Amino acid sequence: MGHSAAPASAQGAAPVPGEPPGQFRAVPDEVVAAGLGTVVALVGPTAAGKSDVAVALAARLAAAGRPAEVVNADAMQLYRGMDVGTAKLTGHERRGVPHHLLDVLDVREPADVATYQHLARTAVADVAARGAVPLLVGGSGLYVRAVLDEMDFPGTDPVLRRRWEERLAAVGAGALHAELAAVDPAAAARILPSNGRRIVRALEVVELTGRPFSASLPQPRYVRPAVQVSLAVPRPQLDARIDARVRRMLDAGLVAEVEALAARGLREGRTASRALGYAQVLDALDGRCTLAEAAAETARATRKFARRQESWFRRDPRVRWVPAPDGRGAAELADEVWRVLAAGAGAGAGAVPGTGRTLGP
Secondary structure, three states: OOOOOOOHHHHOEEEOOOOOOOOEEEOOHHHHHHHOOOEEEEEOOOOOOHHHHHHHHHHHHHHOOOOEEEEEOOHHHHEOOOOHHHOOOOOOOOOOOOEEOOOOEOOOOOOOHHHHHHHHHHHHHHHHHOOOEEEEEOOOHHHHHHHHEEOOOOOOOHHHHHHHHHHHHHHOHHHHHHHHHHHOHHHHHHOOOOOHHHHHHHHHHHHHHOOOHHHHOOEEEEOOOEEEEEEEOOHHHHHHHHHHHHHHHHHOOHHHHHHHHHHOOHHHOOOHHHOOOHHHHHHHHOOOOOHHHHHHHHHHHHHHHHHHHHHHHHOOOOEEEEEOOOOOOHHHHHHHHHHHHHHHHHHOOOOOOOOOOEOOO
């Protein structure tokens, strides 16, 4: 079924300039689609349904005469073979929508934001050059910011890095965080005292460049026009979805997947081995816990991670939030995202200024 007869609330409703708030005019789907000169970023916590909504939104864009392609912004979906535990869409579930930056790394390779930024910006530029709409989809907050915003990455120095890592091992993350606060208070304020890896990186950059690490942190300025939309799932429902997802993953063969990846070097992978679900199943396979304990820990850690993701995106006032409670399907949520895009088209801006507020139904 097409969308040409959709009501204004779903077809594309834009505020009428000069009229009181709440007054809308319909914007034809073809106008919205043709006018999109932006990256559309679908972001938010894990298990919110971003991947399915992206496919549904791509289908709606295609029906309006504008193709769309997905660029992955989930750090763990970069890895080949990490499918079940990352909820990676199957080929069938992608419904013919091209997806980029899936399965590009071996599990032994580290994932880093600087490399991802280059790959993702290249993919976005290529998609746009083909006349398609780039859909940046994922919940890895720093990866999303690296694609959308002004963000530079200083080089690295293995000798400096090793010295700071040895210092971390000797004094602990808390003491090292205090040292960072003395030389770069702004960076220390943005890095958790428990995050030893980030503290080490910040001190390395300060010593390497002679500039504060905070100077290289992302600035909230888009490098190309963009719209960010996040799915807002009520916390109890999101927790229940996460618990159910962990059970489905185990039923779908997560343990066998981890065993196969372990044979390919998963344990040696600095990034992949720490992925939620994979780290816990490795612990079970190595006898450090039972499989039931691994499942419970995966669910607990994922719920905690989802809260951090939501907090990250809530701090960005440019993100528009679409209510996504249980019972709202991907197509309906894609219609809500469309309303955000239509508002920008109606304003003639091609992008919606972010307010941080929730978009009502």
